[in-house]
């Protein structure tokens with residue numbers, strides 16, 4: 461364990477820092493794929509005797525792009541928010557996430573009020589802010605997954621390195637056997653008996669995409685490659701589909717950094733907001749927005765993984781909180797509105813982790829300092845943590861959450877689970893790290909070349925460059 465100062469990162473705000481770093485590094489050579497690699501891809505494509513199993517990429521939270529449109533019902537908090545953005549597309553649509561203007565102080569508030577979700581008790585479901593319509597564009601394509609901002613193609617974005625590697629080194633082709641399944645990452649899913657209009661519609665859309673990808677590729681079942689929150693969605697889609705459907709349509713689920721049991725860092729997000737130390741962004745504004753996202757409740761540490769372990773201490777309240785005390789924690793940080801949806805919708809959802817019912821490969825980064833517990837002082841939660849204790853994980857998700865829950869699946873004889881640990885690979889670094897990309901190519905090759913593998917657990921120390 462390492463004791464130190466507050467460390468960065470929240471899945472959703474991760475992109476803020478990424479944007480800044482990318483802006484700074486725009487002039488330096490990017491991860492261009494070399495000419496030699498291009499030749500391998502071309503040769504593979506020529507030699508392609510048979511069709512490949514189609515691949516569907518499912519991004520993590522911050523890797524999705526959202527568009528918004530404002531209607532007459534919209535009640536802006538300021539004049540700036542009434543007129544911003546000045547330039548809007550056909551039908552009034554503009555980019556809501558990710559848009560770098562969020563870094564400009566007066567506009568952070570516009571961003572936050574448009575991003576906020578509202579829990580409606582009467583319908584027991586989440587909605588957008590009044591007067592704000594949102595949409596996920598280019599569903600089915602990997603285009604929005606590849607660039608932070610599609611208008612700035614100079615930026616090597618979220619899943620671009622991965623998608624490009626699949627094209628250049630495994631012979632995949634966009635729109636033919638390579639697809640993307642973006643979603644509105646603010647919404648989540650709920651336990652049995654509770655509606656999730658937006659989340660459930662996404663699962664249905666994903667199912668249809670899987671079916672059409674199979675149909676377009678000679679009936680070959682698809683390989684789902686999902687990052688972070690995308691892994692939780694993919695798992696729920698599979699678990700909520702009939703076994704014959706899974707067998708016919710999905711060959712394997714490959715997850716990258718999936719937070720199966722949530723992460724302690726989410727408690728920091730709820731208590732203090734998390735701007736990753738990016739200047740100009742007001743943490744309290746971002747925090748209030750982050751609290752309303754149902755997906756953030758979903759990512760709070762799950763009791764079945766974290767048990768009684770003390771995760772947060774508040775000296776002001778003279779209390780300590782484990783994953784079993786999340787409702788008390790939400791009250792004490794001043795977010796009582798979150799208690800009911802958490803207790804009714806999220807708790808039952810995270811109580812158990814269903815088996816996917818298709819073979820799974822889980823790639824996880826380890827050995828990166830990850831928030832393990834937080835101590836808040838006499839000043840209370842507003843003042844930020846006095847002490848942050850770090851433990852093992854991928855920098856965002858704790859090791860216990862990355863591997864613990866899926867180990868239970870290995871007890872089931874029909875469930876094939878392969879866990880690959882990637883030392884020193886961070887939560888989002890897994891999308892670019894060579895050792896991770898090599899593992900993904902290995903899995904795809906094994907399937908496409910019809911090789912068999914009996915390994916149930918492997919460690920990839922040997923493939924680290």
Ligand SMILES: *[C@@H]1O[C@H](CO)[C@@H](O)[C@H](O)[C@H]1NC(C)=O
Nearest residue numbers: 765766767768769770782784
């Ligand atoms: C958690 O607390 C309960 C009751 O306080 C106790 O019975 C149980 O043994 C504890 N579990 C662990 C893992 O410490």
Ligand SMILES: *[C@@H]1O[C@H](CO)[C@@H](O)[C@H](O)[C@H]1NC(C)=O
Nearest residue numbers: 774775776777778779780838
């Ligand atoms: C904090 O709680 C402990 C045990 O519950 C108690 O002994 C102590 O007096 C409390 N301190 C304050 C300041 O309330």
Ligand SMILES: *[C@@H]1O[C@H](CO)[C@@H](O)[C@H](O)[C@H]1NC(C)=O
Nearest residue numbers: 779780781782784785788789
């Ligand atoms: C946390 O949960 C445990 C077990 O349910 C309980 O004994 C304890 O009083 C709770 N603590 C707080 C601060 O709510």
Ligand SMILES: CC(=O)N[C@H]1CO[C@H](CO)[C@@H](O)[C@@H]1O
Nearest residue numbers: 906907908909910911912913
């Ligand atoms: C690992 C794998 O996919 N093996 C398959 C190879 O092809 C034969 C015949 O089509 C299948 O029966 C195997 O399952």
